[in-house]
Amino acid sequence: MTALRFVAAIAVGLVLSGCNYQTIADPKLSGRDLELMALAPPQPRDIDPQRARYRITNPTAEKVPGTIVVDSNEKFLYLIEDNNMALRYPIAVGQDAYVWSGVAKVGRKAEWPSWTPGSDARSLNPGLPGVVPGGPQNPLGARAIYLYDGGKDTQYRIHGTNEPESIGRNQSLGCIRMYNIDVIDLYNRVKDGAKVVVL
Secondary structure, three states: OOHHHHHHHHHHHHHOHHHOOEEOOOOOOOHHHHHHHHHOOOOOOOOOHHHOOEEEEOOOOOOOOOOEEEEOOOOEEEEEOOOOEEEEEEOEEEOHHHOOOEEEEEEEEEEOOOEOOOHHHHHHOOOOOOOEOOOOOOOOOOEEEEEEEOOEEEEEEEEOOOOHHHOOOEEEOOOEEOOHHHHHHHHHHOOOOOEEEEO
């Protein structure tokens, strides 16, 4: 945890001490993660501390630990834990034309994944290559969690981003974006086959 983040965490802890919020340390990063994160667009320094990553009392109707709940309106993702707790992460969601909801499962996960642009992305940017290699400039960022329904890829993902300024907005083509450090944390915790509920 950087010194700035540590100071912010203490300040927010004092403000939210009566709200049962618990700060979560950054995950440990591999050498490759450290190298690529240093080349990726940096996370904004002026994040609203009340929208940071926290452990809180579970605010959702889902109770099974390991379940992911995406609240598209509030732009938070929750990973349900034991004892009626949840990890809460800030996210970006789809633009109005691309917002979706439903239930899926984690079909697979990948570190620094490549990206094959879909038809919507190609129609908006015809110059896109067939495949964008994984790395710090890839739109999927540091990790991707692929959502499946009935054993088939839905084409929706929970992933990092090379546009960290988009977090908190309706800006994607339907996928759920997270800060790279947050998606690494989620990736380390979530299991293959986990239920994902998008509201």
